[in-house]
Amino acid sequence: MPRFARKGALLRYLAVGLALVMVSSCAVRTDEIARDPNSVRIALNGWVGYEASAAVMEHVLQEEMDYDVQLVRVDEQPSWQALDQGVLDVILENWGHDDLYELYGPEGNDTVVDGGSTGNEGVIGWYMPAYLAEEQPELLTPEGLRENTDLFRTPETGDKGEFLGGAPGFATQDEGMINAFDMDLEIVYAGSEAAQITEVQRRYANEEPVLFYSNEPHWIQEELDLVKVDFPVYFEGCDDDLEYVPCDYPLYDLNKIFRKGFAENDDLAYRFLDNWNWTNADQNEVAGMIADEGMDPEQAAEAWVGENRDKVESWLPEGYETRTQ
Amino acid sequence: MAVTTQTAATAPDGAVADDSRGVWRRSWFQALIVLAVLLAGYASARVLGNPSWAGGFPTAVGDSFMAWLDGVYAWIVENRNDSPLFLYFFNYISVGLGSAVVLINQFLDFLTWAGVTALGVLGAWRVAGWRVALLVLAAFGTFALTGLWNESMTTLALIITSVSIALLFGVPLGILAGRSDRFHRALRPVLDFMQIMPAFAYLLPFVLLFGISNPAAAVVTAVYALPPVARITAMAIRQVPEGAVEATTSLGSTPWQILTKVQIPLAKRTILLGVNQTIMLAVSMVVIASVIGAGGLGDAIYQALAKVNVGQAFQAGIAIVMLAIAMDRVTGAVGHGAHTPQIPERLRWQVLGGGVLIVAAVVAGARFLGLGGWPRNVAVDVAAPVNAFYDALQSAIGGFTASLSTWLLDWVLGPLSALLTGTPWWLVVVAAAALGWIFGGLRPALVSGGSFVAIGLLGVWNNAMDTLSQVLVASVVTILLGVVIGVLMSRNDVFAAILRPILDAMQTLPPFVYLIPAVALFTIGRVPALVAAVIFALPPVIRLVNDGIRGVPAGIREAAISQGSTKWQMLTKVELPMARASLGMAVNQGIILVLSMVVMGALVGAGSLGFDVVFGLAQNELGLGLASGLAILFLGLFLDRVTQGRRAPSA
Numbered sequence: 001m002p003r004f005a006r007k008g009a010l011l012r013y014l015a016v017g018l019a020l021v022m023v024s025s026c027a028v029r030t031d032e033i034a035r036d037p038n039s040v041r042i043a044l045n046g047w048v049g050y051e052a053s054a055a056v057m058e059h060v061l062q063e064e065m066d067y068d069v070q071l072v073r074v075d076e077q078p079s080w081q082a083l084d085q086g087v088l089d090v091i092l093e094n095w096g097h098d099d100l101y102e103l104y105g106p107e108g109n110d111t112v113v114d115g116g117s118t119g120n121e122g123v124i125g126w127y128m129p130a131y132l133a134e135e136q137p138e139l140l141t142p143e144g145l146r147e148n149t150d151l152f153r154t155p156e157t158g159d160k161g162e163f164l165g166g167a168p169g170f171a172t173q174d175e176g177m178i179n180a181f182d183m184d185l186e187i188v189y190a191g192s193e194a195a196q197i198t199e200v201q202r203r204y205a206n207e208e209p210v211l212f213y214s215n216e217p218h219w220i221q222e223e224l225d226l227v228k229v230d231f232p233v234y235f236e237g238c239d240d241d242l243e244y245v246p247c248d249y250p251l252y253d254l255n256k257i258f259r260k261g262f263a264e265n266d267d268l269a270y271r272f273l274d275n276w277n278w279t280n281a282d283q284n285e286v287a288g289m290i291a292d293e294g295m296d297p298e299q300a301a302e303a304w305v306g307e308n309r310d311k312v313e314s315w316l317p318e319g320y321e322t323r324t325q
Numbered sequence: 326m327a328v329t330t331q332t333a334a335t336a337p338d339g340a341v342a343d344d345s346r347g348v349w350r351r352s353w354f355q356a357l358i359v360l361a362v363l364l365a366g367y368a369s370a371r372v373l374g375n376p377s378w379a380g381g382f383p384t385a386v387g388d389s390f391m392a393w394l395d396g397v398y399a400w401i402v403e404n405r406n407d408s409p410l411f412l413y414f415f416n417y418i419s420v421g422l423g424s425a426v427v428l429i430n431q432f433l434d435f436l437t438w439a440g441v442t443a444l445g446v447l448g449a450w451r452v453a454g455w456r457v458a459l460l461v462l463a464a465f466g467t468f469a470l471t472g473l474w475n476e477s478m479t480t481l482a483l484i485i486t487s488v489s490i491a492l493l494f495g496v497p498l499g500i501l502a503g504r505s506d507r508f509h510r511a512l513r514p515v516l517d518f519m520q521i522m523p524a525f526a527y528l529l530p531f532v533l534l535f536g537i538s539n540p541a542a543a544v545v546t547a548v549y550a551l552p553p554v555a556r557i558t559a560m561a562i563r564q565v566p567e568g569a570v571e572a573t574t575s576l577g578s579t580p581w582q583i584l585t586k587v588q589i590p591l592a593k594r595t596i597l598l599g600v601n602q603t604i605m606l607a608v609s610m611v612v613i614a615s616v617i618g619a620g621g622l623g624d625a626i627y628q629a630l631a632k633v634n635v636g637q638a639f640q641a642g643i644a645i646v647m648l649a650i651a652m653d654r655v656t657g658a659v660g661h662g663a664h665t666p667q668i669p670e671r672l673r674w675q676v677l678g679g680g681v682l683i684v685a686a687v688v689a690g691a692r693f694l695g696l697g698g699w700p701r702n703v704a705v706d707v708a709a710p711v712n713a714f715y716d717a718l719q720s721a722i723g724g725f726t727a728s729l730s731t732w733l734l735d736w737v738l739g740p741l742s743a744l745l746t747g748t749p750w751w752l753v754v755v756a757a758a759a760l761g762w763i764f765g766g767l768r769p770a771l772v773s774g775g776s777f778v779a780i781g782l783l784g785v786w787n788n789a790m791d792t793l794s795q796v797l798v799a800s801v802v803t804i805l806l807g808v809v810i811g812v813l814m815s816r817n818d819v820f821a822a823i824l825r826p827i828l829d830a831m832q833t834l835p836p837f838v839y840l841i842p843a844v845a846l847f848t849i850g851r852v853p854a855l856v857a858a859v860i861f862a863l864p865p866v867i868r869l870v871n872d873g874i875r876g877v878p879a880g881i882r883e884a885a886i887s888q889g890s891t892k893w894q895m896l897t898k899v900e901l902p903m904a905r906a907s908l909g910m911a912v913n914q915g916i917i918l919v920l921s922m923v924v925m926g927a928l929v930g931a932g933s934l935g936f937d938v939v940f941g942l943a944q945n946e947l948g949l950g951l952a953s954g955l956a957i958l959f960l961g962l963f964l965d966r967v968t969q970g971r972r973a974p975s976a
Binding site for chain 1 (some may be wrong): 630844
């Protein structure tokens, strides 16, 4: 059947031709991916505080402003990359990451913009259960801790004390602090926040000693009675050498990061997210409902929005009603 | 001594061994000698005070390799929207795929839950019969009642996209490999590579090339799921009887006609089984892809775990198990062609048309009523009882499991890790090559030795040795448990009938679900990772052992009984030796599956290579992440070659 073969050849020419036309006519930038102008794509980082913020934003955008919200779960660093590639529109709670801002911000790729503070303040540090600190208050100072590292020995770390590290995506300087304060500790990398918290909960239930990386705001702080070890206060430049860090973690003023195109569009969704600003207590209230009471994030957000109408009203941009009409 | 009369593996090629030296020829004995040499090397290195020439592999080459990869990474980040390579190639793919997933998802939304269910159930009935249709209905019911309808649809959209890509490339590759020996030889190592490389390890490069979220997830899933369909298609084409091909050739057909009129139709059934395997792999990968921002059920599990809510994660896990089982039965039934409804030839179009009409009517009706996804508040909560059970379990056996964990660390994992990391690197390389030679021959020996040198050159020697110690211990536990349970299963039909669905579920339940309970019971660190790996790798081992023993011909069994064998003799002298091919495959599969859990284990504190892969992914450190991923691949090559024995033809 020669007719058959000719048809095949024709198809092949067509395909090659089409490919050539496509290639020569337009260069594709990653931000040209199919996107609904009515949708807002929010990065969802892996801790419950963030999830609380995201749930409230999602609720208002969806229910009161009729946007379609997609929450995409990614780690911190890849979230920035996603903004750069135009796959996501906003990071709601950014902890520092000056290096990434340099890379993707106005000085670098110029694809993201700083959206200003969320109103939340972030604390990172070394924590232990309160029952431990009550028995031996000296554990809360670097010197006292250095003397008592054997308290934290586990089969996993042998003759060194165990320090439970945070999730791999988090910013850490623990190794440098251990070196600087000359502590006989070994970091066990939990590999995920969930695994770390499970272990802390287990030890807490058995009233065993445990020393670990954590942060505030965080729902675990509401559930367990934890205290933070007092290290010398952070000063500019003390964490330049990550092998030797003679101070505590810095305080973070948590901020929002927008995709530049999203901010330039300046639609109602952007204006709303830009207006949003709340306190640690607000976030903890929502986070506690999600983590402790096991509520769906949506339900928790709905409950909070119902009780805090005035705050929500103050974030809503002018003319938002037009979207639902 | 339960050594069989058939020597486990004969001496290596070319080595003329004297029969009178009996014990020297046995491979287990030779392996023990290798172990003794390792111990001696470890001891002498310690006595000498661990000088640098007798320590780990120098890291200079590895460090510069990682730095180079980090440079590549930085270049890509800066040039993604400038370089023609991206503008005209990668970005096309990522934009196309990302859009495809979004569009399919929107289409499923458009159909509403009622329409999707009608379409799925009727389709399943047509291709696989009413039993499977009921199963599909149950699966959709599970999606709805767990409150995860939208997530399930997202997962479905992602699976459809990635399976389509896998088939688009896999089937033609398989056909080419089926028709050309040279192409087959070139393709095989590539497919091996794709199957041994742990999925986590190549997430990062794909994210880099195709962009985070759906595009990369679709590509990664397609890559992961492609090997079986390519392999099985090649095999199916090769199995088409020569006679049929020759007869057509003599009638003057063109090669294209032979392919489309003879080879593909005759191989269709087998190819469909390959498609089935590909879909199953896609289902499991879609869950892992949630780590790079793929939405859906995997993401639901991942989010539940962030809150340490085991019950909620389990609920989403059940939805995935149902999705996997339904897809398996549908595609499996298409492959076997069994149980399809008997529809006369002349009515086929009418039945199809009727089906389309019903679905259209349901969709129209549902849209008229304003339905969309299943309402979330109509759901059954199984999370609470599961959480209660989990808490009870923890308080009941938590103390025992924790001390078991301590024992394992002190007496098994600790010493083995110390042995492997403390022995001079060149001695470990020689030992690996020797093991390859003992169990495989010359080529496996070269591959094994080469793999270890490559690991050293990657600059991750110490981590790799620590990971190897964990993999070895987990493999031994898996194989021991697997053989015991497999033997019990082959003895007792009732036990087998109970066990089979449990194994099905265990195999499709995403490991994410049992990682956290493992931590709660066994304390954080290497042990929960080991437990999770054992759970993951156990089902296929049990199945293979069971199948192998049940496959022993009844005649041979009866002969043994008539000669007065006891049950124990029957097992050790007759059944296990006869089932050796299956046992060998079970060992190989078990080890490779344990290895594929290395990265997953890092999520609960296993550290070493797996952690560096996770860390590289989370912190965008391509060098560290990729080097560690490749090291896992080389460990896999070594373990695979050593345990594959002589069965693999060297061609």
